[in-house]
Structure formats: C-alpha cells, structure tokens
C-alpha cells in the first residue's frame with residue numbers, strides 16, 4: 390500500500406469543526422440560544438447542571454421543525470437560513486453556516502424534541518452525530534434540545550474545561566449578553582435547579598438594570614440616533630464609570646453581539662478627553678444598519694465583523710456618543726442607589742481595628758530632611774548628596790500599598806473589622822466570579838459573606854479603603870476576574886491585578902506632617918520597584934545642586950533675550 394492520503398470520516402470532520410465552534414459549554418449555550426432566536430422564539434429557558442458539562446437543556450417556543458428538518462439539522466452544513474453564496478451579503482439571522490448542531494451532536498449526547506404548529510412532534514436520540522432512536526412526541530410548538538456529557542468523547546478537551554462556578558459564570562455571561570441583545574424575548578436560566586436569571590423587563594434600559602445592575606446604568610445617558618437607514622440606540626456610561634477592561638462594553642450590530650475595534654475606537658472618540666487613558670468606558674450600544682454594510686462571515690463563532698465602510702461608522706458612532714454625553718439629563722431611575730435594607734446585626738462577628746504599630750524610621754534614612762509639601766508633592770533635602778527630592782505622594786503610596794498587598798499574599802493582608810457591616814449588590818455574573826475567587830479577594834483584606842441572591846455582607850475591609858468605595862472595588866474585581874475564565878495558571882496574574890485594583894482606590898491622604906512624609910519616603914525606598922507606581926508613573930524626581938543652578942542660568946538668559 391503506497392497511499393497515505395484518505396478522506397476523513399464525517400465523525401472526525403465534525404469533531405474538528407467542533408473545535409472551532411464549540412470551545413466550552415458557554416459556546417454550546419450560545420449556539421443553541423441563537424438558533425432559538427432565529428426560530429422566532431419569544432421565551433427561552435436554559436437549564437444547566439455541572440456547569441453545563443453534565444447537562445444543557447434549552448427550550449423555546451419558536452417555529453419548531455418538521456420531521457425531515459429535525460433529522461437534517463444535525464448534518465454538517467445543513468441550514469435553512471441561506472441557500473446560495475450571494476445570501477451571505479444580507480444575513481439577518483444569527484446562524485447561517487449550519488455547523489453548530491452537527492458539531493454539538495458529535496461531542497455530546499443529544500436529545501432533540503420539536504413540534505410545529507398543528508403537527509405531532511418528534512423526538513430524536515442522537516449519539517456521535519447519528520440518530521439512534523426516534524419516536525413521536527406530544528408537545529406545544531417549539532424545540533427542546535438537551536445535551537448531556539459534553540466532551541465525553543473528546544478527553545483532551547474535557548481536561549481543559551474548568552469545573553464548577555467558573556464555567557457557570559461564563560454561561561451567565563453568555564445568557565445575559567443574549568438577553569441584552571433581545572430585550573423583547575424573555576429569558577430564564579436555571580443552574581443546578583436554582584433560578585439564576587429570570588428577565589422581567591421588556592426594554593433595554595430595564596433589562597440593563599436587571600442584568601448589569603445599577604452600578605452600570607447609574608449616571609449613564611440614553612443614546613438615540615437616526616439618520617436614513619441607520620438607527621443607533623443604547624446607554625452610554627458616565628465618563629466617571631470606567632473599567633480596567635472591556636467587559637462592561639456591550640456592542641450589538643443588527644442584534645448580534647460583536648467585537649469590533651473600529652467601533653470601540655469610535656466610541657472612545659465620542660468621549661473625547663473626558664476619559665482617563667488606559668481605562669474603558671461602559672456602554673450598551675445597539676447599531677441597526679443595512680445588512681450590506683457589514684460582513685459577519687469572517688469568524689467561525691461570528692464574533693468579529695468586518696465593516697464595509699469604517700469611516701462611516703467612525704463618524705456616525707462618535708457623533709452619536711458625544712451627543713449623548715452632551716445631554717444634561719442623566720437617566721432617571723438610575724439615580725437611586727441601593728440602600729442596605731437587609732442588614733441584620735445579630736451574631737455578626739466583628740473585629741476592632743488593631744492598634745497601628747509605631748514604625749521607627751531607620752537611622753540612615755534620617756539624613757533626608759523633610760522640607761514641606763507643595764500640593765501633592767513632598768519635598769526633601771538629601772543632606773548627603775545635596776539633592777532636592779520631589780516625591781509624588783499619590784504615586785508613592787500607590788506603590789507602597791501595592792507591594793504590601795503582594796507580599797502579604799502568603800498570609801492575609803491587613804483587615805479592619807466593621808462595627809456595622811453593610812451589603813453590596815452584584816449582578817449574577819459578578820457574584821459568580823466573586824464566589825469563585827473569594828479566597829483571593831479576601832487575601833486583599835476583605836471579608837465577604839454571601840447573602841442570598843447576588844448580595845454580599847461586607848464584614849471587613851482593608852484599612853486604607855473608604856467604605857463607600859467597596860461596592861465599586863468589588864464590582865471592578867468581578868469584571869477583572871472574568872478575564873480568567875477558561876485560563877489556567879493565572880494565580881500570579883490574578884493576585885497582581887487584585888492588588889493593583891485594591892491599592893488604586895486607597896483613601897487619599899492630603900496633608901503630610903514632616904514625620905509622616907519621612908516615613909512614606911523611607912518605606913517607599915524599601916520597595917522593590919520604588920521609582921515608579923504600579924501603572925508606570927514616576928514616584929520621585931531629584932534635582933541636583935547643578936540642576937538648580939542651571940535653572941537660574943537659563944532664566945537669566947531668557948530674561949536678557951526678551
């Protein structure tokens with residue numbers, strides 16, 4: 390036998406395709422919900438257990454399928470949504486590649502139940518991509534697809550899947566995002582028999598409040614823009630509500646959740662100089678445009694889109710965003726902030742702040758004499774070198790706190806028990822993230838106790854934080870932690886990011902007495918990277934005697950020449 394080349398079996402082909410489309414239980418949920426939306430469902434119920442690895446069941450009240458279609462839908466490249474290549478230029482449905490069901494059917498055990506109006510339904514048992522049993526079934530119009538033992542025949546994949554809450558958090562995010570993309574459709578998510586999401590609102594504002602929380606909607610502006618066939622709407626977050634990553638950004642292009650660099654840039658442009666650099670605004674943006682302005686067929690999971698005219702999008706989106714921000718009026722109901730009504734005081738353990746240790750300034754540091762303070766800068770005279778040191782108090786204490794939090798990783802950082810604990814409220818996704826990483830968060834000096842659905846009782850906080858900042862800090866932590874979904878070996882990076890975030894929101898000390906200034910400087914000099922704050926700004930600037938002399942010479946020159 391001389392031939393090495395042979396055509397792969399269908400089963401192998403589907404498993405290869407599954408590698409592109411189906412990365413995780415979250416992608417199964419996404420594909421199945423999208424199919425339900427394409428079938429015109431008005432109510433979609435998602436049930437999962439074991440983070441989706443054990444069971445995913447999606448029930449919709451959409452159009453349902455005929456017996457022939459039910460058998461055909463698990464065949465690769467079988468789709469009812471397009472029939473010829475030119476259809477690709479005006480895709481109105483979420484799916485069109487006919488890859489999802491064939492892929493899912495090849496890596497999990499599937500049961501499909503479906504019925505059209507006024508017809509008997511059909512139930513199919515599918516294994517390894519083949520129908521192994523079929524029977525008629527009675528059900529109301531719509532479809533239920535159940536996937537059990539996902540990845541059971543792809544051991545390499547299964548090893549990489551996280552277990553427990555981290556996967557559920559991914560599914561929460563998938564369901565929330567799809568529920569935001571279609572506020573007119575009702576969604577329910579039940580995880581391990583507990584109701585995790587049930588939407589009530591039917592408009593995007595209400596839905597954002599339900600799913601993303603008032604942290605998100607608070608202070609945001611409504612965006613409404615119409616021009617010819619272009620229609621944009623949504624919520625633009627206050628420039629003060631910025632985040633360390635883009636997880637607070639929800640972009641829907643013709644109701645499809647997409648990633649698009651040029652559009653993100655256009656939004657940023659719309660914010661102008663209102664935004665801090667390296668931080669990301671939050672927004673919920675729905676763009677409705679003619680189908681031929683975009684190409685969605687560039688990515689197997691259809692996350693990325695190509696814009697046929699980037700300039701048009703840049704101009705219109707940035708204009709719409711800046712107009713929204715220029716409105717005086719903030720969104721109305723969002724101004725109400727949560728009041729901790731459920732606080733119960735009995736049997737809440739508390740610790741009083743431990744006595745602050747007196748720290749002595751080492752003798753050899755005392756040659757740096759404190760000269761006073763100018764705004765945020767502390768001035769010193771180094772008696773050995775003759776230099777004058779300008780210390781940026783904010784950057785210096787940022788560096789100091791950051792390194793302290795990092796070093797104390799092995800144990801727990803300093804923590805201050807609260808006499809009156811208070812509650813914070815998170816979205817379902819955020820609270821799943823906090824639960825998953827609770828230990829790492831508590832190492833920063835927090836003590837959080839889960840309190841029913843998506844609320845936590847804050848019992849202790851790092852001593853340098855203001856109580857009022859805690860809701861924000863924990864929300865932001867939950868956002869950052871989402872970056873680790875599906876990743877491995879992230880402990881180091883996670884610790885660093887949490888420490889950075891905690892230190893960033895430290896109370897600002899505005900007045901330094903001479904001995905406090907000296908203490909700050911000497912502690913800073915013991916840090917590993919004392920010259921810069923954790924985000925790269927210098928902590929100090931030194932002027933030598935020569936420097937100062939030169940300054941005088943130069944101003945003498947300019948005085949003469951003018």
Ligand code: ADP
Nearest residue numbers: 424428462468469484485486487488489490532
């Ligand atoms: P695509 O969505 O790209 O067409 P899929 O593999 O996801 O490919 O689905 C194949 C076909 O199965 C769809 O085109 C549709 O006709 C049918 N289908 C899948 N899910 C449903 C559903 N929930 N209700 C009705 N029809 C469905």
Ligand code: MG
Nearest residue numbers: 420424484489
């Ligand atoms: Mg599909």
